Amino acid sequence: MLRTSSLRVLGERDRDAVHALLDTDPVGNVFVSSRLRGAGLDSGRLGAEVWGYSERGTLTALCYSGANLVPINAGPAAIRQFAEHARWQGRRCSSIxxxxxxxxxxxxxxxxxxxxxxxxxxxxxxxxxxxPPLVEADPLVRRVRVSELGILVPACVAMFTEEVGVPPDSGDGGSLYRARVEELVRTGRAFARIEDGRVVFKAEIGAVTPYACQVQGVWVHPDLRGSGHSIGGMAAVVRAALADIAPRVTLYVNDYNAPARAAYRRVGFREVGAVRSVLF
Structure with a gap:
């Protein structure tokens, strides 16, 4: 029987086809697109694999397999093959x-x-x-300076632990996580309101492509929640991002987080889709 579909690990020769597929949904695919634009498709440099599913010689679906397992444009047939390959390989990711x-x-x-x-x-x-956001930006929210890394990192750890349920610095003492935060600070993608050596509000832009950027790590100090800091803070981040990072700002939020969803609506965000996360 003629085989009309296949799965294989992709490489640099597939770059054009991969980005053409990713660019069909620049918001939904911003994380993977950002990673591949920065590191390419060589698995050694990327620290991950990209699996491609083709039908009749045309690439129709992808699966990013790294710290996260991320299916892209995958229908039932592609999902079946991605799952078989992932099961054969064994779990290497911390989330789907x-x-x-x-x-x-x-x-x-x-x-x-x-x-x-x-x-x-x-x-x-x-x-x-x-x-532009629908509300005034907090004028005290600005890009974090490298000299303020020691102030920002504990807030990032607190946010991550609260959101994910495990601390990000438990494996290696935090060196890799701190390095990632430092990279965001050095590239001007970490924003915060800092008062008297304490982070009041913070957020980072973790993924960037020519078409979109993704906000992550939105956090307000627990003692100050309910005071509107997230609304003005997000407005400031959006203004900065639209000015010199990307023409669209995106993020995803837990459906049960009613205060955050209300804050984002006030800033002007609209819902354009949904994702599911399985955490290990």
Whole structure:
């Protein structure tokens, strides 16, 4: 029987086809697109693999396999092959993240051998804003200086631990995580309001392409929540991002986080999709 579909690990020779597929959804694919634009498709440099699923010689779906397992444009047939390959390879990721149906399909097949999951975030709305925010920006939110890294990192660790449920610095004492935060600071993608040596509000832009950027790590000091800092702070981040980083600003949020969702709506974000996360 003629084989009309296949899966293989992609490399640099596939670059044009991969980016053409990623660019069909620049907001939904911003994380993977950013990683590949920065490091290319060579797995040694990327620290991950990109699996391609082709039908009749045409690349139709991708799966990024690194610290996160991320399906892209994957229908049932591609999900079946990605799951078989992932099961054969063994779990190397700390999460599966992507479109709700695709992640659900992967987890249905991988759960019996990879489970149980530590947590499943079944529906996380994806938000986008490409116009100026609807509210005034907090004038005290600015780019973090390298000299303030010691102030910012503890706030980043607190946010990550609160959001994910495990600290990001438990494996190696935090050196890799600190290096990542420092990279964001040095590239002008870490924003905060800092008062008397304390972070009041912070957020980082973790992924950037020519078409979109993704905000991550939004956090307000626990003693100051409910005071509106996230609204003015996000407005400041959006203004800076639209001015000199990317023409669209995106993020995703837990559906049960009503205060955050309300704050983002006030800033002007609109819902454009949803993802699901399976955390290990």
């Amino acid at each position: 993240v992507g479109p709700v149906d695709a992640v659900g399909g992967l987890w249905d097949r991988l759960g019996p051998t990879w489970g149980p999951a530590r947590a499943i975030r079944a529906h996380q709305p994806v938000l986008e804003l490409s116009e």
